[in-house]
Amino acid sequence: MNGLTLVMALYAALALMLAFAAFGDVRTRTIPNWLVITIAACAPLMWAATGISLWPDIVIQIGVAIGFLALFSIFFALNAMGGGDVKLIAALALWFPAIAFLQLLMVMSIIGGIITLGMWAFEKARKSGKNIEVPYGVAISMAGIWAIHERYFNHFG
Numbered sequence: 001m002n003g004l005t006l007v008m009a010l011y012a013a014l015a016l017m018l019a020f021a022a023f024g025d026v027r028t029r030t031i032p033n034w035l036v037i038t039i040a041a042c043a044p045l046m047w048a049a050t051g052i053s054l055w056p057d058i059v060i061q062i063g064v065a066i067g068f069l070a071l072f073s074i075f076f077a078l079n080a081m082g083g084g085d086v087k088l089i090a091a092l093a094l095w096f097p098a099i100a101f102l103q104l105l106m107v108m109s110i111i112g113g114i115i116t117l118g119m120w121a122f123e124k125a126r127k128s129g130k131n132i133e134v135p136y137g138v139a140i141s142m143a144g145i146w147a148i149h150e151r152y153f154n155h156f157g
Contacts, residue, residue, distance in 0.1 A: 006049040010042065011148045014095060018141035021088060025137030031084030036091050043094035057097070064101060065093035085136045092144050096151070104147040112139035 017039050021031050047058055069090035075081040089108075093101050112134070119132045 018144045022138045022141035025135040036087040040091040065090045104143045108143035
């Protein structure tokens with residue numbers, strides 16, 4: 001298997017895992033730890049397949065992942081995000097360079113906002129009065145799949 005084929009296979013596996021996370025989050029409002037651990041554990045395979053350097057590239061990716069884990073843990077502490085969401089974001093930071101990851105976060109925020117507004121409007125229309133519980137794993141997963149597309153399949157951008 002040549003390098004490009006391995007990279008594509010790894011990104012296909014990541015996309016499948018993200019789809020699984022999204023569907024599971026919609027169904028149960030949880031993202032399993034084993035799935036997040038698998039996503040994080042596969043990142044070094046991507047690093048090897050793409051040949052990025054230990055210093056500074058891999059160190060930066062690990063630092064970005066730790067930084068965003070800490071940052072989004074604040075949202076978890078405020079009960080604004082679930083723990084699985086926070087861990088999934090950090091795991092994805094291991095897969096993408098810092099700039100691509102920041103773009104992923106922007107797309108995630110837009111998609112998450114759209115999902116939140118849609119769920120809020122639906123609950124208001126139903127006049128249920130209950131608080132909405134947004135499956136933010138959907139936004140995270142969709143942004144991750146978008147980032148894969150942008151890096152390797154958007155040859156025109």
